[in-house]
Amino acid sequence: MNDFNLKGYVGFWAERVEKFFESYIVSADIHASGLVKSMNYSLGAGGKRMRPAVIFSSFGIFDNYFDKVTPYAAAVEILHTYSLIHDDLPAMDNDDFRRGKPTNHKVFGEATAILAGDALLTKAFEIMLNKEINPDIEAPLMAEAAFKLAVAAGDKGMVGGQFADMQAEKTDPEVETVDYIHMHKTASLIAYCAELGAVLGYGEEIDKANMKSYGRKIGLAFQVVDDVLDVTSTAEELGKSIGKDAAEGKATYTALYGVERSMRIASELTAEAIAIVEPYGKAxxxxxxxxxxxxERKN
Amino acid sequence: MNDFNLKGYVGFWAERVEKFFESYIVSADIHASGLVKSMNYSLGAGGKRMRPAVIFSSFGIFDNYFDKVTPYAAAVEILHTYSLIHDDLPAMDNDDFRRGKPTNHKVFGEATAILAGDALLTKAFEIMLNKEINPDIEAPLMAEAAFKLAVAAGDKGMVGGQFADMQAEKTDPEVETVDYIHMHKTASLIAYCAELGAVLGYGEEIDKANMKSYGRKIGLAFQVVDDVLDVTSTAEELGKSIGKDAAEGKATYTALYGVERSMRIASELTAEAIAIVEPYGKAxxxxxxxxxxxxERKN
Structure with a gap:
């Protein structure tokens, strides 16, 4: 079974999401055009577009009317992009490069970067709840999708994880703290993506729970591998600074367990994730x- | 007709909204408790609670089941609070005091203030779309309320206005630019508040348009009076820095028209606003x- 072209699969959905950005994220007024330019700069900066791929792949288990998913996949990628812009700010991780390009605040200044992030976060909800562009999504589904996004992205999810990450720089990492950070900062939104596919595909509650669990496991594995790549990769391969987490005393899996044991943990997590979705068959x-x-990713 | 106690009226709804904050904005995990503390610091910092009052007063024209409005009024005040935290940041207006108390970043640091703002913005949507705490709001109404909030608060609304405001510091203010800033930075969200009352009260489309127009006019008047108070009031009366806008070359009505003409404009706007709602009678x-x-306000 080596006939699956994952790069092509992910690229196919990435293209749809990027087309949506181009058509939807446009300036309504000359006074805000600089803001919209800054939003589009970060949206167009590439990236793996992994979250849309997770949404579409999960949805494919339950339905095949993929077109109606595009605005939702775009909304989640938009929310993810806001979090990167704010995380890179001088007061936060203070990163100059992201995906091989200067970060938003390096190009547009801090004030605009803060506002671009705010506008993108708001935009994610606007898109999900826009009846005109989602004629085939019923209101209860819209509300469920947007509510769960807010929970996954807020103080009980992603933002809570980022906060704990900033706090942890000041102390020696503990297992429990690192688990909390990874689960919330990264896995929370990816778990949401997998669950969203089941929500939009009219899955049963058990399906939503299954997909969320699958997403949480690959999300956690994704972050563990991120920690490993930060110490084993080169800046060129990653397109961002390396060794930075370790230098700043960040709470990482590699700091706790070393590279080998971290990879073993990631391997177990992905095996468990696969076991959850295998019963759904070919889809x-x-x-x-x-x-x-x-x-297996190298960057 | 001097028997109406506005202070009592506003305070009555403010108390409900503040009670809601206390019960809903609580920490789910010790790792994020510092974040939630920072969120609650700004939510509890007082303020006029004008936006909730506008929502309840508009709703009262159409319905009298006020209890179901409380989470929505709280959500809008939460969104307003996020915008104050981010506006006060060093990279933005760089304010040390707000409502007579140190600003969020002065107490908790910049990173936490950015994240507290992000979490509050996200929380506003979470609250509006939470079925459990809004058992009497149907999904289409939820979706409409949250969608319109996103439009009013995003790049085409409040954030767009704040962006234009930052940009305008670098140039001489023009009438058209100042109008754009005031209309978007302040009036957009207050117009939404007035419209929201009609949305939740099952008003007709014409009622929603009327209330939005009423809200836009009082929102604009509110900002014009703000500009006037910035040059005529004392720091003690206002509870924040004064003369700051003028010193920074901010785009204000007083810079364009002076105090007297600005007050005449505000007076016309409020008269027009009153004319819109008068036909609704005693309610x-x-x-x-x-x-x-x-x-008439002095602070």
Missing amino acids: ARPCIEIAKYVL | ARPCIEIAKYVL
């Missing part, structure tokens, strides 16, 4: 391939 | 009193 193939990629 | 009394207050 789960993309979910399985994404789980494998998370473990 | 519009609170809306009328709020419009008068906007013009």
Whole structure:
């Protein structure tokens, strides 16, 4: 079974999401055009577009009317992009490069970067709840999708994880703290992506729970591999600074367990994730391939 | 007709909204408790609670089941609070005091202030879309309320206005630019508040348009009076720095028109706002009193 072209699969959905950005994220007024330019700069800066791929692959288990998913996949990628812009700010991780390009605040200044992030976060909800561009999504589904996004992205999810990450720089990392950070900073939104596929595909509650669990496991594995790549990769391969987490005393898996044991943990997590979706049969193939990629990726 | 106690009216709803904050904005995990503390610091810092009052007063024209409005009024005040935290940041307006208390970043640091703002913005949507705490709001109404909030608060609304405001510091203010800034930075969200009352009260489309127009006019008048108070008031009366806008070359009405003409414009706007709601009869009394207050307030 080596006939699955994951790069092509992910690229296919990435293109749809990027087309949506181009058509939807446009300036309504000359006074805000600089803001929209800054938003589009970060949206267009590439990246793996992994979250949209997780949404589409999960949805494919339950339905095949993929077109109606595009605005939702775009909304989640937009929310992810806001979090990168704010994380890179001088007061936060103070990063000059992201995906091989200067970070938003390096190009547009701090004030604009803060506002671009705020506007993108708001935009994610606007898109999900926009009846005109989502004629085939019923209101209860819209509300469920947007509510769960808010929970996954807020103080009980992603932002809570980022906060704990900033705090942890000041202390020696403990297992429990590192688990909290990874689970919330990264895995929370990826778990949401996998669950969203089941929500939009009218899955049962048990399916939503299954997909969320699958997403949490690959999300956690993704972050563990991130920690490993930070110490084993080169800046060129990664397109961002390396060794930075370790230098700053960040709470990472490699700091706790070293590279080998970290990779073993990631391997177990992806195996568990695959076991969750395998019972769904052939339609789960993309979910399985994404789980494998998370473990084997080199950047 | 001097028997209306506006202070009591506004305080009555403020208390409900503040009770809601206390019960809902709580930490789910010790790792994020510092974040939630920072969120609650700014939520509890007082303020006029004008936006909730506008929502309740507008709703009162259409319905009297006020209890179901509380989470929505709280959500809008939460969103307003996020915008104050981010506006006060060193990279933005760099304010040390707000409502007579040190600003969020002065107490908790910049990183936490950015994240607290992000979490509050996200929380506003979470609250509006939470089925459990809004058992009497149907999904289409939820989705409409949250969608319109996103439009009013994002790049086409409040954030767009704040961006234009930052940009305008670098140039001489023009009438058209100042109008754009005030309309978007301040009036957009207050117009939304007035419209929201009609949305939640099952008003007709014409009612929603009327209330939005009323809200836009009092919102604009509110900002014009703000500009006037910045040059005529004392720091003690306002509870924040004064003369700062003028010193920084901010785009204000007073810079364009002077104090007297600015007050005449504000007076016309409130008269127009009152004329819009008067046909709704006795139920519009609170809306009328709020419009008068906007013009006459001293802080």
